[in-house]
Amino acid sequence: MTIQIGDTLPSATLSRMGANGPEQVELGSLLKGRKVVIFALPGAFTGTCTTAHVPSFMRTRDGFAEKGVDEVICLSVNDPFVMGAWSESTGAGKAGITMLGDPAAEFTKAVGMNFTAPPAGLIDRSKRYAMVVDDGKVTVLHAEENPGVCETSGGEALLAAL
Numbered sequence: 001m002t003i004q005i006g007d008t009l010p011s012a013t014l015s016r017m018g019a020n021g022p023e024q025v026e027l028g029s030l031l032k033g034r035k036v037v038i039f040a041l042p043g044a045f046t047g048t049c050t051t052a053h054v055p056s057f058m059r060t061r062d063g064f065a066e067k068g069v070d071e072v073i074c075l076s077v078n079d080p081f082v083m084g085a086w087s088e089s090t091g092a093g094k095a096g097i098t099m100l101g102d103p104a105a106e107f108t109k110a111v112g113m114n115f116t117a118p119p120a121g122l123i124d125r126s127k128r129y130a131m132v133v134d135d136g137k138v139t140v141l142h143a144e145e146n147p148g149v150c151e152t153s154g155g156e157a158l159l160a161a162l
Helices: 027-031 046-068 080-090 108-109 155-160
Strands: 013-018 023-025 035-041 071-075 097-101 116-118 124-125 129-134 138-141
Touching: 013 080, 023 027, 023 080, 035 046, 035 155, 046 071, 046 097, 046 155, 071 080, 071 129, 080 097, 108 124, 129 155, 138 155
Parallel strands: 035 071, 071 097
Antiparallel strands: 013 023, 013 097, 035 129, 116 124, 129 138
């Protein structure tokens, strides 16, 4: 089943690069009592993800903070090493975006947002979407029909919905 507005996100263990290497992140703990934006995309270092999706949230990070958002998280089906390198190359981390990996696509599959495109080399990847989560509950959800497009799931569109 695909996640919908009003649903509570399932528990999940994600990963990130910390000061001493890879770290496990319990999503439930990260969301508890907080208002968080999560935007997910097919893959680090891929075209639209790098040139449009991540930059849109870098541009709007301060606007989300003004609307009471505690954290903006980028989620991709990649390992923490790739997410750390991508954070550095895009400047996302310095812009206040938390880069989290879902290496085995467990969370992505649990929320029904996975897809596979073998010709592009994308196996068990995330569809492109963005959501606002308040204390673990989805309050706004913008999903793209095509993973190569970043329109309704971009930072500006999500910010305008708040």
